[in-house]
Amino acid sequence: MADSLPPDGCHHYTDLGEVPWDIQKYWQQRYSIFSRYDEGIWMTDDAWFGITPEPVANKIAEHLSRAPEEATTVIDVFAGAGGNTIAFARSPRWEKVVAIERDPRAIACAKHNAEIYGVADKIQWIAGDCFEILRNETYLFFELKRPSDSIFNLSTMQPYSIVEIYDALAVICPDIALYLPRTSDLRQLAKYASADRKVEVIHYCMEGASKHAQL
Ligand SMILES: C[S@@+](CC[C@H](N)C(=O)[O-])C[C@H]1O[C@@H](n2cnc3c(N)ncnc32)[C@H](O)[C@@H]1O
Structure with missing residues (x-):
């Protein structure tokens, strides 16, 4: 250096x-x-x-x-x-x-x-x-x-965790879209990314406020 x-x-x-x-x-x-x-x-x-x-x-x-x-x-x-x-x-x-x-x-x-x-x-x-x-x-x-918003844990999400939903859908769907809470933990979503699979997160905003994230 x-x-x-x-x-x-x-x-x-x-x-x-x-x-x-x-x-x-x-x-x-x-x-x-x-x-x-x-x-x-x-x-x-x-x-x-x-x-x-x-x-x-x-x-x-x-x-x-x-x-x-x-x-x-x-x-x-x-x-x-x-x-x-x-x-x-x-x-x-x-x-x-x-x-x-x-x-x-x-x-x-x-x-x-x-x-x-x-x-x-x-x-x-x-x-x-x-x-x-x-x-x-x-x-x-x-x-x-939103500095005080806590991160939403997708692994303990009720009534179905991200893993349960994803695994069930992945059997038949090559592409999956989920409408998730806006404070969803992006690190948990990133785990679904790989060399040949992109994970796209979109924040939908209404009147300047972020509403939800979509995987
Ligand atoms: C006093 S220096 C900051 C020094 C810094 N805290 C450090 O320890 O190195 C101020 C810096 O702010 C940058 N700056 C001024 N207006 C800015 C702006 N609107 N957006 C981003 N950077 C800006 C200047 O280019 C300058 O490098």
Whole structure:
């Protein structure tokens, strides 16, 4: 990772002489910003001014971990070069971190930096304007609007579990459509996917509210 070349606009400065004058004082603090800086951290020149230093980001992550238990995803809407996103992803409190950033160079740095910290797999990256995304992204809308909805367990669904229904239908039906509760556990549905079988989930919305999911 440290050996890969940064794309245009992303830098890993190793010597004061190559650092633009207006960010030299930030570069001097590079190990407070990212303790693993020398492993090849990438930054845009803008990112130095606004990045959250690692100890502060860790503290913020610790504070946010007091969020209600049912919240399993944290969304960083201004991810920058990844200071906070990485700290959230390093915290065992969160199953998933969604990182939104509109500057393509900054998000390239953040992805790379998350790999250095070994947490890239836990992060869903979205390049774009967070306000647009929050307005339009059905998935995020669903997650954000209903943070306290508990996940509906399809295995214990009454009077028939997903397994009972699926197994009975699969004997004669190559394609199955089920109209399911909107909070259905997507991980349970994903188990029915394979290399030659796609599982499509559609959220039906009425007047802006997600109603149901369909497998
Ligand atoms: C202060 S920096 C965030 C630093 C970040 N917390 C970190 O620790 O690296 C603010 C970032 O928000 C991004 N940004 C500003 N407006 C945005 C928007 N509407 N949607 C997405 N990203 C945005 C900027 O490109 C910038 O990278």
